[in-house]
Amino acid sequence: MTLFLLAGLAYASATEWKAKWITPMVNQNLPNTWIGFRKQVSVAQVPTEAIARIAVDSKYWLWVNGEIVVREGGLKRGPNRKDTYYDEVDIAPYLREGNNTIAVLVWYFGKDGFSHNSSGKAGLLFDCQTPGIEILSDASWGGSLMNAFSTAPAPEPNFRLSESSIRYDSRRAPKGWQTNHDIHLGECIEIREAGEAPWNKLHKRPIPLWKDFGLTDYVAIEEKIGNTHDMLICTLPYNAHVTPWLKTDVTEGQLIEIYTDNYLKFTGEHILRAEYITGKGQQEFECYGWMNGHKVYYVYPHGMKRPEVKYRETGYNAEFAGEFHCSDPFFEKLWTKAARTLYVNMRDTYMDCPERERAQWTGDAVNEAEQAYYVLSRSADDLTRKWLREIVGWQKPNGQLFAPVPAGNWTKELSGQVLSTIGYFGLWNYYMQTGDRETLADLYDGVKRYLALWQTEHDGTVVFRHGEWQWGDWGSNVDIVAIHNILFYHAIKGMQRTAQALGKTNDARTWAEWMKNFEKGFNDRFWNGKAYRTPGYEGKTDDRVQALAAVIGAAGTDKYPAIVETLHKEYHASPYMERYVMEALFVMGYPEFALERIRQRFEPMVKDDRYTTLYEVWNDKATVNHAWSGGALNVLSRYLCGVAPVEPAYRTFQIVPQPGNINRASTVVPSIAGTIRSSFEKTSKRFTLKISVPDNTTCIVGIERKYAKIALDGKRIWQQGQFIPHSSYGTATQDDDAFVKFTVKAGEWTITADK
Structure with missing residues (x-):
């Protein structure tokens, strides 16, 4: 049975904790410790709901009257450097009148890792308070070490993983201990009050329990x-x-x-x-x-x-609600592989890979969150919100932000990835997709504090910040100074819009002035007439820098032809940064080359039928399930099919296809405002676009200007460069030389364009 996180339950969330943290007296908090807890309780009348709040370090399994209720509850620690998550579970459906048995198996990792910050103590906190029933962890519970579990012998998992390899000896197993009270469990002791160290403040689990x-x-x-x-x-x-x-x-x-x-x-x-x-x-x-x-x-x-x-x-408890189909099976298969790669890299956090590290490298999460908006149901937004709040929640006292977090054995500032996270494609994009103004407001001051650590040159560009790990991308010819400059501009662009959205007009004005100064200084300092390069940089021209400058908006349209010429020659980006190259080519209006380069770069891993997922690098020598490689997913839905938000939460969105040499494509976007559908078909003389616009939204439709006339549901609305007035549509600002744009309200629409 699938259980979802229970949110907004007034009784549970308003109730003070009464339970105590407990552990068996014999427990010594060794790594890979497994503990069984059990309690018999009497219920006079089964309530309609009974919310149990459960906290552990690190994972737990819950049975009520022998029936499994939760498989692998708990989240890796933590929301910040000190605190711990707890779950809320309704156990009422499993209770009965009379005696009931609650059993909990706890797995204590006992090790730090790249995705877990160990508390140093194994324990259980179980607090169920509902009218007529109190089930509270205390010294009356039984508890024993489950010695059937032990650690498998060497080789041990690498230091990034907090989990141990498990050996289970069935000869030592107390079979049926979850309900059989003849199997004696040892004495438990109360070791802490709720809210005390080492688990500290308890934060409600912000994501669903797993889908089984x-x-x-x-x-x-x-x-x-x-x-x-x-x-x-x-x-x-x-x-x-x-x-x-x-x-x-x-x-x-x-x-x-x-x-x-x-x-x-x-x-x-x-x-x-x-x-x-x-x-x-x-x-x-x-x-x-x-x-x-x-x-x-x-x-x-x-x-x-x-x-x-x-x-x-x-x-992760989300549905594959998005779709993409295409007349070219290569791109359809690429989208499908990217979707599978994304899903296998979601659990407690977004992950770089699900086997070697399980770490929330925040640059990976930028790409993964963008893919999730287009492929998964909106419960995926909970994981995106958790990621962003953790990045700022783990901020160091000196203001630094770092990744991966949560982590117990990593503290290095990874500035490039952090700038990606807090900027236009990270935090601001999350707000545009979800309309979650509360998260935007809660994180603003922390982001501002981090950006204050950076200094600028007299020309508005960034003083290179050496930090602790100056990583720009895997691969060769990384022009790191230019990359960090453009990523800082990306962060400021996001903050300028965030300040506007939050009504911080003075801040918005300051950020806007900085952007203006940066654009001039960056182009004066880094543009050499043919490409962007750091003065003194001796490597080959970095394709990443050209793409970032174009897609983030620091490069003017006058530079587009030279940038495209450079991108025809330079192929240095890893699959992580190649996302920006694909996007930049669409932004600059070169969809045919974008599709050509995507095919050239990704064809080996798409055609490799040994794997349903995408590689970490351009061959299969590293991990073969790295979701940072899935940038083509959102590029195909967002640019080829043209679906993107214009106002937060898709109150207004656009469908502006750039078909390139694709004759037929369709997408389903499970937006927070409702399901958006768009499909196009192109012949030598006609372009047909069919769209579905959700209730209470407005869609800006864009059609390439190469067509002579446009009709909406069979009624001519545009011809010979002029709109023909009609009540079925509204005209949009015509500031785009490439597209004719107009607005439509909710409903099903068919647009035809003829040459």
Whole structure:
């Protein structure tokens, strides 16, 4: 059963915590500690709802009367450097009159990582207060270390991962402990009040609990017989987060290893796997620590009876609500692979990759959030909001922002990615997509404080900030000074619009003046007549800088031909920064070249049918599921099909297709204002655009000026360079030499343009 985060429940959110943090007396807070907690409670009358607030470090599984209620609850710590998240779960549907048993299994990572800040203590806080019922964690609960769980022997996962590889010994398992009170659990002690260190202030979980797809058969199973071990190679339908499952009745003491194809790939930087030791009789095992990959391997002693195997997919609770279709199957497949890559990089946070690091590198998240607006249902916005709030929530006392966060073993300022996050394509784009003014207001001062650390030259450009990790992109010929200049302009552009939206007129005026000074200084200092280059930079001309300058708006239209000529020659950007190259070519009005370059760059990974996801770099030597590579997804929906917000929350949006050499394409955009549909078909003489505009919105339609006449639902509205007045449309500001633009209200519309 899928459970969603329960928000806005007045009784639960207004109630003070009464529960105590508890742990077994014997617990010593060792890494990879597993603890079982249990409590029997009497219920006279089952309420309509009973909200349990549950906090742990690090993960938990909840049963009520033996029925699983939550699989892998809890979020990696934390919202800031000190605090902890808690979940809200309605347990009323699982309660019954009379005696009830609450059982919680806690997995304490006990290690810092690139996505987790360990509290240093394993504990449980369980607080359910509803009229007639109080279920509170205290010393009356039973609790024991679950010694069936231990850490699998070396090789251990690399230092970026806070999770351990799990070994489960079924011979030591207290089977049925969740409901069988004959199985004695040890004594619990109360160790802290709610809100005290080391967990500190408790913040309600801002994203849904995971979507559970249920136990499922593998697509295919291949059995390989060896001299000492046999193996099942099990194929998944696509790259996914899975918890492998098995069932067997072999003799006790048999060791079964479980891992994915990613484990075999990363032998140098080891990742997670699992081991299972069989007990007596028929038994089932599901590995609670999720893995990901395209294949799952079960390795067991030669001659052992083949186990029955399945898997459970879990993932972020959002639907694939967006669509893209195209007459060219290459771009359709690229969009689909990008969507799968995005989804496999979403869980507690946006991730760079789901196996090696699981880290929220914030530049990756900029690209991922943009893709999520076009492909996923709007519950994905909760993860975007969480990311932005965490970046600022982890701000250092000296004002620095850094990534990845949350993290317990990383503190370096990654200035380029941070500037991307807080700027026009990060925070401001989030506001345009969602209309969430509260988050914009809450983060403004922290962003302003960070930008105050930067200094400018006399000409308005940026004094190069060495920081702690001056990274611009993977690959060669990175003109880092120019990149940081243009990314700072990008941050200021976002802040200028943010100040306007928040009514901070003095700030908005200051940011606007800085932008004006920067544009002149940047072009005087970095433009050499043919391209943007830092004086003294000796590498090849950086395609990233040209693209960023064009797409962010520092380059004037007079420079577009030279920039395009440079982009025909220079190919240095990684898939991460290539997103801006694609976008810049559309912004400058070169859709044919944009599509040509996308195909040239991405064709090897799109055609590689071994993977349903996109590589980290231009070959498969690194990770093969890196969502920073999915920039083509939003470019195809936003520019090729032309759907983008003009006002916050899509109150006004545009559909301005740039078809290039594509004859037919369509997209479905699950915007916060409602579902937007757009499809076009192009012949040698006619362009047909069909659109669906949600209620209470206005759409600006743009048609290329190369057509002689335009009709709306069969009625001529434009001919020979002039609009023909009609009540079915409104005219838009005609300040665009490339497109004829007009507005329509909610409804279904067909636009035809003829040469």
